[in-house]
Amino acid sequence: NAGVTQTPKFQVLKTGQSMTLQCAQDMNHEYMSWYRQDPGMGLRLIHYSVGAGITDQGEVPNGYNVSRSTTEDFPLRLLSAAPSQTSVYFCASSYFPPSTGRSSSYNSPLHFGNGTRLTVT
Amino acid sequence: KQEVTQIPAALSVPEGENLVLNCSFTDSAIYNLQWFRQDPGKGLTSLLLIQSSQREQTSGRLNASLDKSSGRSTLYIAASQPGDSATYLCAVLSGSARQLTFGSGTQLTVLP
Numbered sequence: 001n002a003g004v005t006q007t008p009k010f011q012v013l014k015t016g017q018s019m020t021l022q023c024a025q026d027m028n029h030e031y032m033s034w035y036r037q038d039p040g041m042g043l044r045l046i047h048y049s050v051g052a053g054i055t056d057q058g059e060v061p062n063g064y065n066v067s068r069s070t071t072e073d074f075p076l077r078l079l080s081a082a083p084s085q086t087s088v089y090f091c092a093s094s095y096f097p098p099s100t101g102r103s104s105s106y107n108s109p110l111h112f113g114n115g116t117r118l119t120v121t
Numbered sequence: 122k123q124e125v126t127q128i129p130a131a132l133s134v135p136e137g138e139n140l141v142l143n144c145s146f147t148d149s150a151i152y153n154l155q156w157f158r159q160d161p162g163k164g165l166t167s168l169l170l171i172q173s174s175q176r177e178q179t180s181g182r183l184n185a186s187l188d189k190s191s192g193r194s195t196l197y198i199a200a201s202q203p204g205d206s207a208t209y210l211c212a213v214l215s216g217s218a219r220q221l222t223f224g225s226g227t228q229l230t231v232l233p
Contacts, residue, residue: 043165
């Protein structure tokens with residue numbers, strides 16, 4: 001059971017380049033999400049998905065795209081990298097989406113990948 | 122907008138000491154509160170989750186309490202060990218969008 005797997009671990013991009021950060025989970029989790037972690041700002045939600053074919057924006061979605069064609073995979077695409085996107089990116093999943101309003105969804109902890117450290121020059 | 126604060130930002134204690142980490146939040150209408158541990162260069166590991174109807178949760182040497190009315194949670198670590206050295210983050214699930222809001226964390230160092 002690998003949990004949440006993120007690739008690559010490190011990436012350096014030049015301004016204007018595009019790339020895709022990969023995220024896969026093998027726990028049959030409905031909910032998947034992407035966060036960025038910046039010093040002094042905590043983790044901020046970029047995009048999330050409550051199931052295959054369903055995605056929505058989080059707090060800081062600009063400059064990023066996502067899709068969810070399968071339950072297992074939730075890639076994050078940077079369309080045109082900017083230095084402000086230099087950060088550590090984390091993918092996280094949980095069994096139930098918190099937005100369902102079911103009581104069980106409030107007892108569903110998040111599982112995180114090990115992160116991708118991205119530098120944009 | 123929900124805001125989560127963790128004080129202190131860093132804490133250093135000798136091995137064997139019992140310690141308390143603090144988390145406060147501005148909007149008491151939460152669904153749950155989670156405590157995470159983050160080791161350098163790693164992702165977050167969920168330690169404890171307290172639902173809004175609960176007052177505390179325990180796991181081994183860890184005990185987390187929740188006081189919704191005052192907007193506070195504490196993480197109690199008993200008999201601290203060097204292996205407990207990490208950054209501890211709390212997060213609250215709240216709002217109509219039911220999203221997690223994270224604190225900036227407390228960096229704990231347990232000295233042997």
